[in-house]
Each structure stands twice: as C-alpha cells, then as structure tokens.
Amino acid sequence: MKKIGFLSFGHWTPHEQSLVRSAADALLQSVELAVAAEEVGADGAYFRVHHFARQLASPFPLLAAAAARTSRIELGTGVIDMRYENPLYFAEDAGAADLLSGGRLQLGISRGSPEQVIAGYEHFDHVPRAGESDADMARRHTARLLEVLEGEGFAEPNPRPMFPNPPGLLRLEPHSPGLRRRIWWGAGSRSTAVWTAQQGMNLMSSTLLTEDTGVPFHQLQAEQIQLFRQAWQEAGHGWEPRVSVSRSVFPLVSDLDRRFFGLETRSQDQVGMLEGGRARFGKTYAGEPDRLVEQLAQDEAVAAADTLLLTVPNQLGVDYNAHIIASVVRDVAPALGWR
Known part of the structure; x- marks a missing residue:
C-alpha cells in the first residue's frame, strides 16, 4: 500500500482565467481540496510554503482549519523554509495544530528554495552568524526545533510564577507526543539525504534535484x-522512516484533460542551472491510465518511496483538482498494486 497525497503551491492570480484570484480564495480552496481529497480516498494534503509570493505562506492556521474539516487524511507541508523560522514558536504552533488534528501532521521542512526577494529571512530578523551561511542557519534552527520537539524540560521555572508549575525544568506547551517522528526534510541531493537520515528525519524528495550525474531523474x-x-x-534510530517523492501525474480521461495536458505526453527530464549549479528536473506524466501505469511502473524512485505526492495545478479549481486526484487513486493506483 502506497500513500497518495497531493501537494499544492496555493498560487493565486487576480486574473479572469484563474479560479483562485485572491489570498482568501487560495486558503479556503486549499481546505476544500483537502476535504475533497479525503472523500475520494487520498491519504494526504500537503501545502508548499513561500514568503513574499502570491502563494501559501503561514501553514499552521491552514493546517488547523483543514484538520477541523477532515478526520482521516494526513496534513502536511512540503516544505517550510527553516531560514525564516523561530524554532520555539514553530514547535508551539505545530504542537497545537497537531493536537487539533489528532496527530495527523506530517511536516516537511528544509533550507528553502530560491526566493522572491533578496535574503528575505533577514526581514524576519534571522541573520546568519559570523562565518555561517543561510543554509547553516536553517540547519541550526532545525536542530533546535528537533530538540524541543522531544518534549524535555529546559527552561528554569520562575520561583514566583503566576500559575503553579510542575516540578523540574519546563518544556514548551502544548507538546504533541509523536510529532518529532513526523518531521521530514526536503533533500535536493544525495549528500543532503544522508544528512537527513543522520538527523533522524523522514525524507521528502521533489521533482527537482540540485545535482546532475547524467542518469535519468x-x-x-x-x-x-x-x-x-x-x-x-x-x-x-530504532524506528522506520518514511520517504516521499513528488510527481506531476495527469490521467487523460476526458476531453478537458486532453486540452489542459495533452501536450505533456511528450514531457522529458530537463537539465538547467539553479543557484549557480546544474540541476535535474523530473518529467510530467500525462496519458491514458494504462499508459501511465506502464510509465510509473518503470519509475525507480516512485517504486522505492512509500508516499507519492501529486503536484496539482490549484488555479484550475477544487473540482478539477479533485478529479485529477480521484483519477490517479481510481484508475492508476490499483493496477500498480498501490491499492
């Protein structure tokens, strides 16, 4: 059984051809898509986090809202840029959202991707220390987050507190047991994947790798x-990790599908430059369901992962994206042994 979820960037554009024209549209439709995905049998609703962009930015109110409208589906991020995060506030917000969801959060974090602005994290009052890169700072924030998520006390209590304290050092509240094992790192290279394992985080790998060796993506x-x-x-570590990969998969089962994605049947891997280095981008899978079954059966990374996240074109609206997810769950997954 392979878990199948969707990953939305939450784009919104004030244009008449977009069905998501405002930030309110993006947020409300994200919740509605999580509800619809649960109804059609998907296993996860994941959201990308970008700052200074017409996309989703503050994940925990969204995750809490989706938790209130769903009962089974996993709710996650892919990914939160840790350069921007205060790890203690992160732990409190995540603990509260996880408790509201009944322990369904799966939080993807990372060093982040190319930004909309220059050094945007500095506007959030996060500045690398002397001799430290922004990636180093992200990993430092992550180390502190993982530490406090363990739930051990670390703060000395006030001898004259406003409210009675439990004995010993105090931890952050609310604490959600088990959340520490549901933290994922978005790794773009093989070396980062090794580091992720060493830190005891699950692996989240997308349609982009920040290296290229000449072999297929x-x-x-x-x-x-x-x-x-x-x-x-x-x-x-003494427990089994999870691994997710992201793919753009579009079963062509209607004339509308063919109009939107018919040209993607010729998609291939792409190699380009990203932040000064070569990167390899995975292809889009589009075709009749039986053809998709053949193609995905040959995808070695999809076979190796326990979770597949479907990137969705959210500006086409909730109904159409629910249709894409349902088509994969119904028409593709069973033939591959995922259902």
Whole structure:
C-alpha cells in the first residue's frame, strides 16, 4: 500500500482565467481540496510554503482549519523554509495544530528554495552568524526545533510564577507526543539525504534535484533514497522512516484533460542551472491510465518511496483538482498494486 497525497503551491492570480484570484480564495480552496481529497480516498494534503509570493505562506492556521474539516487524511507541508523560522514558536504552533488534528501532521521542512526577494529571512530578523551561511542557519534552527520537539524540560521555572508549575525544568506547551517522528526534510541531493537520515528525519524528495550525474531523474532520485536508507540503518534510530517523492501525474480521461495536458505526453527530464549549479528536473506524466501505469511502473524512485505526492495545478479549481486526484487513486493506483 502506497500513500497518495497531493501537494499544492496555493498560487493565486487576480486574473479572469484563474479560479483562485485572491489570498482568501487560495486558503479556503486549499481546505476544500483537502476535504475533497479525503472523500475520494487520498491519504494526504500537503501545502508548499513561500514568503513574499502570491502563494501559501503561514501553514499552521491552514493546517488547523483543514484538520477541523477532515478526520482521516494526513496534513502536511512540503516544505517550510527553516531560514525564516523561530524554532520555539514553530514547535508551539505545530504542537497545537497537531493536537487539533489528532496527530495527523506530517511536516516537511528544509533550507528553502530560491526566493522572491533578496535574503528575505533577514526581514524576519534571522541573520546568519559570523562565518555561517543561510543554509547553516536553517540547519541550526532545525536542530533546535528537533530538540524541543522531544518534549524535555529546559527552561528554569520562575520561583514566583503566576500559575503553579510542575516540578523540574519546563518544556514548551502544548507538546504533541509523536510529532518529532513526523518531521521530514526536503533533500535536493544525495549528500543532503544522508544528512537527513543522520538527523533522524523522514525524507521528502521533489521533482527537482540540485545535482546532475547524467542518469535519468528517477534513477538519480532512487540512488538518493537508497543512500538515505543505508545511512538511517547505520545511525540506528530504532524506528522506520518514511520517504516521499513528488510527481506531476495527469490521467487523460476526458476531453478537458486532453486540452489542459495533452501536450505533456511528450514531457522529458530537463537539465538547467539553479543557484549557480546544474540541476535535474523530473518529467510530467500525462496519458491514458494504462499508459501511465506502464510509465510509473518503470519509475525507480516512485517504486522505492512509500508516499507519492501529486503536484496539482490549484488555479484550475477544487473540482478539477479533485478529479485529477480521484483519477490517479481510481484508475492508476490499483493496477500498480498501490491499492
């Protein structure tokens, strides 16, 4: 059984051809899509986090709202940029949202992606220390987050508190047991995947890798997953991690599907430059369901992962995106043994 979820960037555009024209539209439709995805049998609703952009930015109110409208589906992020985060506030917000969801959060975090503004994290009062890069700062924030999510006390109590304290050092509240094991790192390279395993985080790998060895994208990503699992075993964490990959998958089962995505049947991997280095981008899968079954059966990374996140074109509206998710769950997944 492979878990199947969707990943939305939450784009909104004040244009007559967009069905998502405002920030309110993006937020409300994200909740509605989570509800619809649960109804059609999907396993997860994940949301991308971008600052200074007409996309989703503050994840925890959205996750809490989706939790109130759903009962089974996992709710997550893919990914939160840790350069921008105060790890203690993050832990409090995440703990509250996780408790409201009944322990359904799966939080993807990372160093972040190319930004809309220059050094945007500095506007949030996060500045790298002397000799530290922004990536180093993100990992420092992450280390502190993982530490406080363990739930151990670390703060000395006031001898004259406003309210009675439990004995010993105090921890952050609310604390959600189990959330520490539901933190994922968005890794864009093989070396970062090894680091992720060493830190005891689940692996989240997208349709982009920040390296290129000349082999097809899915094979390079499968190597990344293999190295992650090997490093995890060597670290001896004592529990089984999860691995997700993201794919753009569009079953062509209607004339509307063909109008939107018919040209994507010729999609191939792409190689380009990203932040000064070569990167490889995975192809889009589009075609009749039986053809998609053949293609996805040959995707080594999809086979190696336990979770598949479907990137959705959210500006086409809730109904159409629910149709895409339902088509994959109903017409593709069973033939691959995922259902």
